Amino acid sequence: xxxxxxxxxxxxxxxxxxxxxxxxxxxxxxxxxxxxxxxxxxxxxxxxxxxxxxxxxxxxxxxxxxxxxxxxxxxxxxxxxxxxxxxxxxxxxxxxxxxxxxxxxxxxxxxxxxxxxxxxxxxxxxxxxxxxxxxxxxxxxxxxxxxxxxxxxxxxxxxxxxxxxxxxxxxxxxxxxxxxxxxxxxxxxxxxxxxxxxxxxxxxxxxxxxxxxxxxxxxxxxxxxxxxxxxxxxxxxxxxxxxxxxxxxxxxxxxxxxxxxxxxxxxxxxxxxxxxxxxxxxxxxxxxxxxxxxxxxxxxxxxxxxxxxxxxxxxxxxxxxxxxxxx
DNA sequence: AAGACCCCCAACCGCTAACTT
DNA sequence: CAAGTTAGCGGTTGGGGGTCT
Numbered sequence: 104x105x106x107x108x109x110x111x112x113x114x115x116x117x118x119x120x121x122x123x124x125x126x127x128x129x130x131x132x133x134x135x136x137x138x139x140x141x142x143x144x145x146x147x148x149x150x151x152x153x154x155x156x157x158x159x160x161x162x163x164x165x166x167x168x169x170x171x172x173x174x175x176x177x178x179x180x181x182x183x184x185x186x187x188x189x190x191x192x193x194x195x196x197x198x199x200x201x202x203x204x205x206x207x208x209x210x211x212x213x214x215x216x217x218x219x220x221x222x223x224x225x226x227x228x229x230x231x232x233x234x235x236x237x238x239x240x241x242x243x244x245x246x247x248x249x250x251x252x253x254x255x256x257x258x259x260x261x262x263x264x265x266x267x268x269x270x271x272x273x274x275x276x277x278x279x280x281x282x283x284x285x286x287x288x289x290x291x292x293x294x295x296x297x298x299x300x301x302x303x304x305x306x307x308x309x310x311x312x313x314x315x316x317x318x319x320x321x322x323x324x325x326x327x328x329x330x331x332x333x334x335x336x337x338x339x340x341x342x343x344x345x346x347x348x349x350x351x352x353x354x355x356x357x358x359x360x361x362x363x364x365x366x367x368x369x370x371x372x373x374x375x376x377x378x379x380x381x382x383x384x385x386x387x388x389x390x391x392x393x394x395x396x397x398x399x400x401x402x403x404x405x406x407x408x409x410x411x412x413x414x415x416x417x418x419x420x421x422x423x424x425x426x427x428x429x430x
Numbered sequence: 431a432a433g434a435c436c437c438c439c440a441a442c443c444g445c446t447a448a449c450t451t
Numbered sequence: 452c453a454a455g456t457t458a459g460c461g462g463t464t465g466g467g468g469g470t471c472t
Contacts, residue, residue: 119440119466141457157458158441170439193460208461209439 116150120159124149128156129164137165162205169201173210181207182215 120128131147137160140153149156162168173181177199184195192204192211199207 117442138458152442154443154458155441161459162440190461204460205440212462213438 114150115152115155117155120151120163124151125159125164128159132160132164137161158205162203165203167201168203168206170206173202173214177202178210178215181211182219185211185215 127147127149128143131143135146137157140157143149143153143156144151147156151159180199181195184198188194190208190211192208196202196204196207
């Protein structure tokens with residue numbers, strides 16, 4: 104028996120999601136939490152395959168996602184992490200908790216690849232045009248030296264990237280490894296208007312719903328206890344959340360210029376946040392920890408000698424096959 | 431003003447690792 | 452342990468919006 108399709112091809116809707124579908128999905132996940140995606144289309148009545156629902160959630164509806172306007176620091180980090188990890192977008196995304204792997208992948212393919220290519224063309228001295236590392240034939244000794252150098256540079260670059268911007272009170276695993284690192288960037292970029300729109304949409308929708316206000320503790324109880332406690336339709340779950348609570352629950356605020364809301368979002372979405380803030384992060388990137396484990400070990404190894412042994416001068420003077428020209 | 435072209439990104443597809451029975 | 456099932460990942464595509472001519 105072959106592998107069955109993830110969903111019946113007949114009657115499955117494809118293409119862009121409508122706000123209504125988003126609402127249904129969000130309200131369902133709000134009630135049941137992410138996971139068990141196979142049950143989502145059945146239980147919600149959405150004419151979407153489970154995969155599509157998961158993708159929609161992880162790439163778009165998931166709280167705390169920052170979209171567009173990649174900062175220099177993020178760019179830098181992506182470039183170096185890509186050099187270090189290759190096209191392991193999920194792993195790279197785990198270091199940028201506010202970005203989805205899809206987003207990073209898209210950004211890499213549409214912006215960074217081009218940028219690096221251009222730069223490499225400018226400084227081409229035997230390196231090829233396609234990647235960071237020359238594919239020209241080299242001797243084994245050269246290759247080993249090169250590998251060592253690449254690892255060395257990647258170490259430094261990662262340390263550097265992680266040390267860029269820092270809310271002062273955040274204590275992260277990275278901060279232990281790399282003393283300069285104190286957390287993810289809190290930049291001026293805004294969340295996706297589309298996410299906002301959904302929040303607004305929900306806001307309006309909820310205003311019309313029979314139930315209105317609930318206490319924050321109720322919202323928090325959802326955060327702390329995502330398992331449904333009793334009977335309810337998705338509609339009930341949604342109506343049990345006030346717009347404000349929804350904002351706080353989802354870690355964003357409809358006023359995107361609010362520094363406070365951004366701070367909250369960043370904090371809540373940070374992978375290194377406290378357990379009580381991390382329901383969605385834990386669930387939306389369930390294998391993040393898994394994928395991070397070897398990386399963390401790697402980082403430890405990277406930073407143990409990298410951060411201590413190398414001065415900042417080296418960072419400046421040590422281009423990552425031409426990428427340093429970017430900065 | 432309008433058609434052609436380009437770019438971006440949301441979503442899809444296929445593969446595979448991980449989990450369950 | 453093997454077969455079946457599910458979730459997640461990375462590559463790719465296509466539609467829509469923006470820019471150019």
